[in-house]
Amino acid sequence: MALRTLITRKSPISTHLGFRGLQTFSLPDLPYDYGALEPAISGEIMQLHHQKHHQAYITNYNKALEQLDSAISKGDASTVVKLQSAIKFNGGGHVNHSIFWKNLAPVLEGGGEPPKASLGSAIDNHFGSLEALIQKMNAEGAALQGSGWVWLAVDKELKHLVVETTANQDPLVTKGPSLVPVIGIDVWEHAYYLQVFLSFSSYLNVSFLAQV
Amino acid sequence: MTSRSGFSARSSNENVAAKIELKAPPYPLDALEPHMSRKTLEFHWGKHHRSYVDNLNKQIVGTELHGKTLEAIIVNTYNKGDLHPSFNNAAQVWNHDFFWESMKPGGGGVPNGELLELIKRDFGSFEEFEKEFKTAAATQFGSGWAWLVYKAQDNKLLVIKTPNAVNPLVLDYYPLLTVDVWEHAYYLDFQNRRPDYLSVFMENLVSWEAVSSRLQLAKAQAAQT
Numbered sequence: 001m002a003l004r005t006l007i008t009r010k011s012p013i014s015t016h017l018g019f020r021g022l023q024t025f026s027l028p029d030l031p032y033d034y035g036a037l038e039p040a041i042s043g044e045i046m047q048l049h050h051q052k053h054h055q056a057y058i059t060n061y062n063k064a065l066e067q068l069d070s071a072i073s074k075g076d077a078s079t080v081v082k083l084q085s086a087i088k089f090n091g092g093g094h095v096n097h098s099i100f101w102k103n104l105a106p107v108l109e110g111g112g113e114p115p116k117a118s119l120g121s122a123i124d125n126h127f128g129s130l131e132a133l134i135q136k137m138n139a140e141g142a143a144l145q146g147s148g149w150v151w152l153a154v155d156k157e158l159k160h161l162v163v164e165t166t167a168n169q170d171p172l173v174t175k176g177p178s179l180v181p182v183i184g185i186d187v188w189e190h191a192y193y194l195q196v197f198l199s200f201s202s203y204l205n206v207s208f209l210a211q212v
Numbered sequence: 213m214t215s216r217s218g219f220s221a222r223s224s225n226e227n228v229a230a231k232i233e234l235k236a237p238p239y240p241l242d243a244l245e246p247h248m249s250r251k252t253l254e255f256h257w258g259k260h261h262r263s264y265v266d267n268l269n270k271q272i273v274g275t276e277l278h279g280k281t282l283e284a285i286i287v288n289t290y291n292k293g294d295l296h297p298s299f300n301n302a303a304q305v306w307n308h309d310f311f312w313e314s315m316k317p318g319g320g321g322v323p324n325g326e327l328l329e330l331i332k333r334d335f336g337s338f339e340e341f342e343k344e345f346k347t348a349a350a351t352q353f354g355s356g357w358a359w360l361v362y363k364a365q366d367n368k369l370l371v372i373k374t375p376n377a378v379n380p381l382v383l384d385y386y387p388l389l390t391v392d393v394w395e396h397a398y399y400l401d402f403q404n405r406r407p408d409y410l411s412v413f414m415e416n417l418v419s420w421e422a423v424s425s426r427l428q429l430a431k432a433q434a435a436q437t
Contacts, residue, residue: 052404089353145300146355146376146394168354188354189395190404 022069024062027055028098036106041203045194050101053190057093057169064090092169096149099184119182126161136163138204141187150204152183232272232282232305234265237312244317247416252400260396261308268301282306283381290382303377307357310379311392316419323420327427334369341371345391346410348373355394361385362427364434386430389423 030050035043064086071079105111114130115123127133133152140163141150148167155162157178164175172181185204192203237257242250268285272278277285277298286306289299322328322338335341341360349358352373359372361380369388372380380387391397391413398409 048403056404085353148354189399193396193399194403 022065024065025058025094027051027058028101030101032104032106032109036108037104037111040112041104041192042195045192048194049097049186049191054094054097054101057090057097060086061090061094088174089169092171092174095171096169096184096186099181100186103183122161133163134205137185140165141185141204144187147188150185150187151179151181153179153181155179231269232265232302234262235309235312237315239317244315244417247412248315249401252397255400256392256396257308257312261305264301264304264308268298268305271298271301286379286381290378300377303379303382306381307377307379307390307392310387311357311390313422314389314391314419315413315417316422319419320414320416321418321420323424325424327420327424330369330427335371341369342414344371345389346407346414349391349393349410350407352393357393358391359385359387360389360423361387362430362434364430364437367434386426386433388426388430389418 027050030046033043034046034050037043037046064083068080068083068087070076071083114120120130123130123133127136137150137152144150144165144167146167148165148170149172151164151166151172153162153164153172154160155176155178161182162179164172164179166172166175172179172184187204195203237253241253241257244253272285277288280288282302282305285298285302289296289302291299323331328338331338331341335344345358345360348371352358352375354375356373356375357379359374359380361370361372362368363370363385370385372383372385374380374383379390391410393406398406402409402412
């Protein structure tokens with residue numbers, strides 16, 4: 001029963017059980033072709049982003065987990081602590097990108113259409129309008145120094161939407177345990193740089209709309 | 213605070229000029245080809261570096277920072293790690309000046325003279341230094357820089373890495389060499405392949421003359437304090 005649940009659960013994260021029960025991770029397939037988001041985001045960027053960057057996070061996350069497993073069994077506390085940053089970087093990279101791919105959609109499958117129903121009204125209630133939310137997320141994204149993510153999130157405790165940013169690959173939960181991501185925009189330069197004629201603010205716009 | 217930037221001609225006149233200027237690299241934008249493309253220089257210097265300068269000027273106009281030297285603005289806005297909003301722009305202006313001057317056409321290879329002796333003394337060999345420098349640059353997660361620096365208190369050369377805009381000026385080291393590992397520095401030419409970029413940088417771009425003269429200035433300055 002538990003095994004069937006493991007196989008059939010709808011998780012964006014692909015896993016398999018290793019020899020000693022250590023769960024390691026593999027690159028999830030995209031639910032669309034690399035070129036399907038053009039012209040908003042180029043096929044070249046999507047392929048590099050998925051096959052190189054996301055794969056590297058997974059490879060390094062698995063390596064860190066194996067080292068962690070070994071350190072835990074040996075009772076090596078200082079190695080366990082030392083591995084935390086590699087786990088946060090690479091595990092966070094895997095978590096964040098898995099959310100990112102799932103939230104994007106080609107135009108033909110509804111990508112870019114304004115939100116409806118409860119999300120649409122929650123946005124209007126909290127931010128005034130979709131345009132106001134887009135403007136706020138663009139401003140936060142542009143203000144982020146270095147690498148990171150901009151998020152639209154639900155604060156489960158306060159029961160409303162928030163816009164938040166995280167640095168590097170820190171998952172949203174590092175900003176508050178009650179935050180649940182709704183939309184994440186990758187503002188690492190690798191996410192948009194090859195489309196150099198696309199300005200950064202255009203990337204933020206199209207990324208947001210593709211996920212909504 | 214003693215200026216640590218004798219090698220940057222700009223700062224000696226800073227008290228007179230209120231506006232920070234965008235300094236051009238000491239070579240044409242295509243001079244580093246094929247190792248660093250003209251397109252990269254056009255974007256990296258022409259857009260990124262220029263934006264840091266323009267945005268810094270907008271931020272400091274009418275404030276107490278207006279009219280100060282760039283180095284003074286950097287230390288002031290670093291604020292012992294509790295960064296003021298203009299730190300990123302100020303430090304990035306300086307970092308990029310320093311980066312362009314760290315490279316030259318026909319660069320790379322191995323240094324000589326006192327610099328090579330000190331590298332051998334403090335790292336064991338040039339190869340050991342190169343490995344440590346490339347490793348620091350490759351493992352700086354996210355955006356940042358790797359540096360060869362001189363630590364005056366210990367009279368020693370060190371390799372360090374810094375995140376985002378942080379630089380050795382605020383860490384009390386004398387910077388001697390840097391490589392930019394923000395993705396914008398290498399993405400057009402190397403995409404995700406940062407290690408390849410670092411190899412090309414070491415083999416073909418480093419200006420050891422610049423590093424050597426910075427070392428002389430650093431030692432002279434240390435002797436005065």
